[in-house]
Amino acid sequence: MNNVTPSPIRRALTGVAGSEGGGGFFHGEPDEIAQLDQIGRDGIYLNSTEYNFTFDGNIFHDIGRTSGQTQLHFDHGIYSHADNMTIINNIFYNMNRGWSIQLADGASNWLVANNTFANGNANGESGQIMFWGSNTGINIRNNIFYRPNGYAMTRYAATISCTFDHNLIYGVTGVMSDPTGCSVGANQTGVDPKFVNASANDFHLQSGSPAVDSGMTLAAVTTDIDGNARPQGSAFDLGAREYASGGNNPPVISGVFVSSITTNSAWINWSTDKPATSSVQ
Numbered sequence: 001m002n003n004v005t006p007s008p009i010r011r012a013l014t015g016v017a018g019s020e021g022g023g024g025f026f027h028g029e030p031d032e033i034a035q036l037d038q039i040g041r042d043g044i045y046l047n048s049t050e051y052n053f054t055f056d057g058n059i060f061h062d063i064g065r066t067s068g069q070t071q072l073h074f075d076h077g078i079y080s081h082a083d084n085m086t087i088i089n090n091i092f093y094n095m096n097r098g099w100s101i102q103l104a105d106g107a108s109n110w111l112v113a114n115n116t117f118a119n120g121n122a123n124g125e126s127g128q129i130m131f132w133g134s135n136t137g138i139n140i141r142n143n144i145f146y147r148p149n150g151y152a153m154t155r156y157a158a159t160i161s162c163t164f165d166h167n168l169i170y171g172v173t174g175v176m177s178d179p180t181g182c183s184v185g186a187n188q189t190g191v192d193p194k195f196v197n198a199s200a201n202d203f204h205l206q207s208g209s210p211a212v213d214s215g216m217t218l219a220a221v222t223t224d225i226d227g228n229a230r231p232q233g234s235a236f237d238l239g240a241r242e243y244a245s246g247g248n249n250p251p252v253i254s255g256v257f258v259s260s261i262t263t264n265s266a267w268i269n270w271s272t273d274k275p276a277t278s279s280v281q
């Protein structure tokens with residue numbers, strides 16, 4: 001959890017510290033009256049004099065005004081001009097009037113990795129990440145872009161240097177309408193990441209998800225949003241949550257009994273609290 005002093009001109013609509021995964025919850029609340037000004041109601045805002053911020057294991061959801069004109073687009077999960085940002089293991093969903101991440105002029109040297117972005121902006125505009133101004137050294141890896149509008153990312157009057165690889169995009173077919181300046185490597189496009197229950201905002205991966213073990217190793221990302229070590233299995237997963245076969249806790253064994261005992265064999269039976277393949281040694 002990071003402590004951020006709200007800017008006098010851009011502020012968090014609501015920032016509430018939570019305990020799940022050691023992270024924070026940043027969420028909006030319905031407007032009491034329509035507010036149509038261009039002052040953003042962001043989850044987090046960082047100006048151009050700020051640097052060296054890490055956001056690890058937070059949930060940003062339902063940020064932004066719910067009333068007023070539909071094309072209002074100034075309310076973002078993270079809005080930052082800052083240098084040296086590490087944005088890892090976060091979940092972003094249901095942005096009302098802006099983007100999950102809005103890079104602003106001067107944003108440089110960012111790692112955006114192992115985040116889960118879900119659902120298109122309610123205002124209908126394209127992308128879950130927006131570039132604006134000079135944005136250099138932006139590395140975007142191991143993320144899941146789930147059902148954005150149009151494209152995974154978008155830009156406005158932006159000069160970009162970025163890399164974009166080892167991501168999964170579902171629901172649209174393109175990374176960006178104009179990726180100039182962004183080196184787009186190998187990504188998975190059009191495959192369902194198989195969340196446990198996306199409609200209920202449960203973004204854990206199911207067994208067999210194409211996001212499992214398809215990420216690259218990143219030294220900056222040592223755990224997932226739930227605090228589980230990365231990797232589980234053979235490699236890093238994509239998104240904020242690492243899949244572990246049978247869950248991340250060892251099974252509880254109960255109800256052990258023996259039956260059908262003969263001179264050279266016996267049945268040993270037990271129950272566990274999760275699906276398991278068992279053996280006797």
Ligand SMILES: [Ca+2]
Binds near residue numbers: 212232234237242243
């Ligand atoms: Ca894995």
